[in-house]
Amino acid sequence: MGLPGLEYALPVFTDPLVIGLIILGTVAGVVVGALPGLSSSMAIALLLPFSLYLDPVPAISLLAALYCAGTYGGSITAILINAPGAPPAAATAFDGYPMAVKGEAGRALGIAAIASSSGGIFSVIVLLFAAPFLARIAYSFGPPEYFALAIFGLSMLASISAEAPVKNLIGGCLGLLIATVGVDLTTGVERFTFGVPELSDGIHFIPVLIGLFAVTELLSQAQKLGQEKFGVRLSAVKLPSLDDLRRVKSTILRSSVIGTFIGVLPAEGATMAAMIGYNEAKRWSDEPEAFGKGAIEGVAGPEAANNAATGGAMVPTLALGIPGSATAAVILGGLQVHGLRPGPYLFDEQPGLLYGIFFAMLLANCLFLFVGLAGAKIFSRISLVPPTLLWPTVFALCFVGAYGLEQSVIDVWVMMLAGLLGFVLKRHGFAPAPIIMGLVLGGLVESSLAQSMIIFDQQWTGFLGRPIALVFLGLASISVLWAPTRAAIGRLLPRNRRTA
Amino acid sequence: MKHQDTYVGVVLLALCAIVYWLTTGFPEVPAMLSQNVPPTFFPRLIISLVAILSVALIFNGLGKSREIRARIKPAVLITASIIVLAGVLVGLLGTLLTLGLIAIALPVAWGERRWRPLGILAMGLPAAIYLIFSAALGIRFPPGLLLDWLL
Numbered sequence: 001m002g003l004p005g006l007e008y009a010l011p012v013f014t015d016p017l018v019i020g021l022i023i024l025g026t027v028a029g030v031v032v033g034a035l036p037g038l039s040s041s042m043a044i045a046l047l048l049p050f051s052l053y054l055d056p057v058p059a060i061s062l063l064a065a066l067y068c069a070g071t072y073g074g075s076i077t078a079i080l081i082n083a084p085g086a087p088p089a090a091a092t093a094f095d096g097y098p099m100a101v102k103g104e105a106g107r108a109l110g111i112a113a114i115a116s117s118s119g120g121i122f123s124v125i126v127l128l129f130a131a132p133f134l135a136r137i138a139y140s141f142g143p144p145e146y147f148a149l150a151i152f153g154l155s156m157l158a159s160i161s162a163e164a165p166v167k168n169l170i171g172g173c174l175g176l177l178i179a180t181v182g183v184d185l186t187t188g189v190e191r192f193t194f195g196v197p198e199l200s201d202g203i204h205f206i207p208v209l210i211g212l213f214a215v216t217e218l219l220s221q222a223q224k225l226g227q228e229k230f231g232v233r234l235s236a237v238k239l240p241s242l243d244d245l246r247r248v249k250s251t252i253l254r255s256s257v258i259g260t261f262i263g264v265l266p267a268e269g270a271t272m273a274a275m276i277g278y279n280e281a282k283r284w285s286d287e288p289e290a291f292g293k294g295a296i297e298g299v300a301g302p303e304a305a306n307n308a309a310t311g312g313a314m315v316p317t318l319a320l321g322i323p324g325s326a327t328a329a330v331i332l333g334g335l336q337v338h339g340l341r342p343g344p345y346l347f348d349e350q351p352g353l354l355y356g357i358f359f360a361m362l363l364a365n366c367l368f369l370f371v372g373l374a375g376a377k378i379f380s381r382i383s384l385v386p387p388t389l390l391w392p393t394v395f396a397l398c399f400v401g402a403y404g405l406e407q408s409v410i411d412v413w414v415m416m417l418a419g420l421l422g423f424v425l426k427r428h429g430f431a432p433a434p435i436i437m438g439l440v441l442g443g444l445v446e447s448s449l450a451q452s453m454i455i456f457d458q459q460w461t462g463f464l465g466r467p468i469a470l471v472f473l474g475l476a477s478i479s480v481l482w483a484p485t486r487a488a489i490g491r492l493l494p495r496n497r498r499t500a
Numbered sequence: 501m502k503h504q505d506t507y508v509g510v511v512l513l514a515l516c517a518i519v520y521w522l523t524t525g526f527p528e529v530p531a532m533l534s535q536n537v538p539p540t541f542f543p544r545l546i547i548s549l550v551a552i553l554s555v556a557l558i559f560n561g562l563g564k565s566r567e568i569r570a571r572i573k574p575a576v577l578i579t580a581s582i583i584v585l586a587g588v589l590v591g592l593l594g595t596l597l598t599l600g601l602i603a604i605a606l607p608v609a610w611g612e613r614r615w616r617p618l619g620i621l622a623m624g625l626p627a628a629i630y631l632i633f634s635a636a637l638g639i640r641f642p643p644g645l646l647l648d649w650l651l
Contacts, residue, residue, distance in 0.1 A: 053637055166556050170512065173550045177519070180543045187529045189539040192522060215583065222579040223572065225610055388612035389621055392603045396625050399586065399599060404639045409590060416583050423576075427569070428508050449545075450537040458536050 008355030011057075013363070018058045022360050025065030026367045027375075032066070033073020034379045035390065039086045040070025041327040041433075042213040046397050048206050048334050049405040056338040057353050061360030063334050064314070067327050068361055069368040071270050071307050072116035076372075076379050079108045079299070088270035088306035091278040095291060095298025102294050106376070110240040111296050112303045113372035115252050119304035120365030122256035123263060123311025127318075128358050130264070134319035135344040143451035144463055146321075148472035150445045153266030153322040155476035157434040165483040168434045171425070175438020176445060178203055186450055198410040205333050205439045207402040207415035212432035214398045215419020218391050220426065225387070239373065240296070248300035251281045259305035263312020269325030269433075270306035270313075277305025311361060318342050318354055321444065326433035329440045336440075504569075505561030512554035520547050578609045594644030596626040 012018050032043040044063050051059035074089030079096035092112060099108035141149070154176075157168040181192045182202030193199040255277035262273040281301025282291045291298045313324030314331075321342040323329035335342050346354060372379070402415035422432050456462025463469050523540045531538075582605050589598040603622045612618060633639045 050633075050637065166553050166560060170550055170553045170557070173546050173553065177543065177546045177550070180546070184539040186537055187534045187539045189527050189529060191526060191539055191543060192519075218583075219576050219579055222575040222610065223570070225573065225575050386612070386617075388607040388610045389617055391610075392606040392621060393625060395583070395586075395602060395606065396599045396629060399595070400629055400633050400639070403595070403641070404633060404637070407640060409587075409642060412590065413587055416587050419583065420580055423580075427572075428504060446542045449542065450535075453537050453541075454535050 008352050009359040011352065012061070012356045012359045015058070018061050018356070018360065019363075021054075021058050021062040022065045022363050023367065025062040026069040026364050026371055029066040029069025029071075029364075030073040030076070030368055030371055030375070030379055033070040033086050033089070034076040035385065038217075038394070039074075039213065039327075040067050041209075041330055042217060043070060044327060044330045044334070045206065045209045045213050046394075046401045048209075048330065048337065049401045051334060052337060052405070056335070056340060056350075057356040059338060060331065060334060060353070060357050063331050064357050064361045065364035065367075067331065068120050068307065068310050068364040069371070070327075071310050072113065072120075072303070072368050072372055073379070074306075075112040075116065075299075075303055076109065076376065079112060080105060088274045088309070089302075090271065091274040091302035091306075092299055094278065094302075095293070095295050098292065098294035099296070099299065104294065107240050107244065107296070108294075108299050109376045110373060111244060111248060111299045113369050113376075114240065114245065115248065115255070115300040115303040116307040116372070117365050117369035118252045119256045119259055119306070119308035120310060120368075121362065122253075122304075123260040123308040124358060124362045124365060125311075126260045127311045127314050127361070128355075130315050131319040131354070131358075132347055134315060135347045138320050138344040141344075141468065142466075143448040143455065144466045144469040145472070146444060147448035147452050148463070148466075148469035148476070149320060149322055150441050150448065152472040152476040152479070153316070154437060154441060154445070155479045156266045157437060164429050164431070165480075167428075167430045169480065171430050171432075171434030172438040175435040175440075176442045177438075178208065178435070179205075179439050179442020180446065185447065196410070198408060203414055204405060204411060205436070206337070206405050207411040208418045208439060209330060209333070209432075209436050210398050210402050211415040211418025211420075212422040212435060214394055215416060216422030216426055216432060218395055218398075219419065219423040221387055221391055244296055248296055251284070251297045251300045252304040254280060254284065255301045255304035256308040259308025260312040262305070263309030263324050264315045266316050266322045266324055269327070270309040273309035273312075274302035274306035278302040307365070314357075314361070318346070318357070319344065323437060323440060326436055329433070329436050333440050503561035503564040503566050505557050505564070507561075509554045509556075509558035509561060512557070513551060516547050516551040516554065520544065523547070575610060579606065582606055582609060590642060590644065592645050594647050595641035596630055597644065597646070599629060600626040 028043065029040055032038045032040060043066055047063060047066065051063060054062070070086060071088055074084050074086030075092045075096065078084040078089040078093035079100050082093050082097040084090045084093050096108045096112065099105065154172045155169075157172045179202070181199055183190055183200050190200060258277050258280060259270070259273040262276060263270070278298060278301045281297045282288050285291065285295065285297050287295065309325065310327075313328040316322045316324045317328040317332050321332065323332045332342055340346060340350065340353070398415060398419075399412060402411045403409065405411055425435075426432070452462065463473060523543050526539050529538055582602060586598055586602050589601065593601070600622050603625045604618055607618055607621070634641060
């Protein structure tokens with residue numbers, strides 16, 4: 001059985017602009033991923049306004065390539081300076097840095113590149129088969145099912161971070177609330193516009209996400225000023241041996257499956273996939289005691305999983321319009337600003353675009369293997385860029401990105417306020433990703449709920465007659481109640497043991 | 501001392517009350533036009549959810565002792581001020597001059613004292629932004645009152 005949509009691959013692989021942008025996205029992704037503090041979500045948010053100057057296929061290909069390569073790029077600084085360039089690479093540092101300290105930085109980087117690339121390719125192949133299949137199922141979905149699905153996606157925010165399920169849900173609700181600003185499409189009534197005409201069209205999510213991702217991080221970096229970074233000098237890139245590859249092949253395969261599955265779940269992203277990939281690599285290892293001291297499986301496991309999550313995350317994003325991760329939410333926003341509504345009908349209307357994105361991701365996953373291995377030495381120096389010079393440049397890009405969208409200074413203020421608010425929220429344990437998810441899904445949630453209520457004649461019980469919606473709402477209830485139930489059981493169990 | 505989550509929950513509850521009050525100012529829409537889904541329906545539903553979750557946050561905080569967090573450094577406050585100042589200055593000095601000034605102010609506030617890279621950044625950043633975004637992509641940046649007055 002051949003890959004589906006191969007006929008759409010040819011225009012992608014023969015268009016010099018698309019190829020050039022995929023290469024640019026790959027290199028930029030590795031660079032951004034390698035810079036501590038900068039993430040692929042942030043870079044995509046910054047690029048999004050400028051991608052409007054491109055056609056949808058090259059624009060989204062650029063963003064998708066950046067997404068794939070950025071996830072790998074985080075491993076470079078995780079291995080060399082024990083500072084993950086991006087959160088999904090946090091688990092890579094557990095064994096990658098000890099390997100670098102032992103003088104095996106090149107081996108660790110090589111394993112990371114191969115595992116990341118393999119995980120990414122595996123997940124894109126799954127994406128190629130699963131997304132059209134899921135889209136076919138979604139054809140039968142009406143507004144109640146879409147509402148229930150979006151609620152399920154938002155409910156999964158509760159499990160993004162085990163420490164703050166309530167805060168993640170509040171963040172998601174805040175995003176939904178921000179999405180209500182502007183004219184209500186059903187009644188034409190202005191909501192929360194305070195007489196500002198620019199707010200009638202609503203708060204555009206791009207300035208908000210630039211603010212929440214980039215300006216918040218700028219302020220966080222100011223808080224971290226003066227912290228010393230200890231790194232390992234990379235003199236030469238010694239590639240992993242064939243024996244190394246034989247040792248990690250089952251870890252890579254297992255983590256690829258785990259990462260893809262975690263990525264497919266709405267809201268669950270690469271960070272969780274990497275943590276589970278690391279734990280499973282350790283659990284299945286013959287030498288679990290070597291983990292944390294420089295085990296190559298400890299690098300391969302999380303790296304294959306976090307890159308596999310990127311393809312997995314694109315499955316619900318493209319097939320259902322429900323983002324599989326924070327970065328996928330930004331890409332979903334990118335599709336929306338290009339006038340496209342991801343979901344089953346996109347497969348009929350724009351198959352070239354969708355398969356173009358799939359093959360762009362496939363190409364990016366192959367490319368960064370070479371870019372990562374060949375440029376590891378150069379990329380390792382990127383972390384040496386002084387933050388005092390890097391962050392003003394990032395701020396300038398935030399400024400121009402927010403302004404460039406509508407050429408409106410109001411958007412710049414929205415970006416700044418979102419950044420300041422994001423910093424305050426972050427200090428109190430609220431992550432930006434749930435707010436973005438809520439904001440991106442806000443329109444879908446409100447419109448599908450309004451349509452459902454009209455269909456059901458204002459009776460909430462109408463959902464009881466829709467089995468698919470009921471399943472999603474049931475899953476949503478489980479995901480919301482899972483964490484408090486587990487915590488309550490955890491609190492009760494020791495007490496029972498004591499009384500026993 | 502209570503855990504910070506308790507206070508955050510109380511603040512969120514107060515915000516919910518304010519936002520709910522704001523929804524009372526939405527114009528009334530005939531039921532036929534709104535198809536029985538008034539413009540207040542969804543925002544109030546979300547506000548109610550946030551209020552419930554805020555109560556959960558308050559109870560969550562009551563069971564925990566106060567978390568010790570690093571104080572906000574002066575550099576953060578200075579950076580935030582520079583960000584806000586950029587928004588104010590852009591109307592007066594225009595985007596490119598403002599970004600040039602930010603390219604000096606921000607690094608200096610963060611302790612950078614190497615004047616050569618600072619100078620390169622202050623000149624190079626606005627120039628690059630002009631060439632890429634204005635000349636190539638056609639974005640028209642606000643010139644600012646100063647440039648308007650000079651021209």
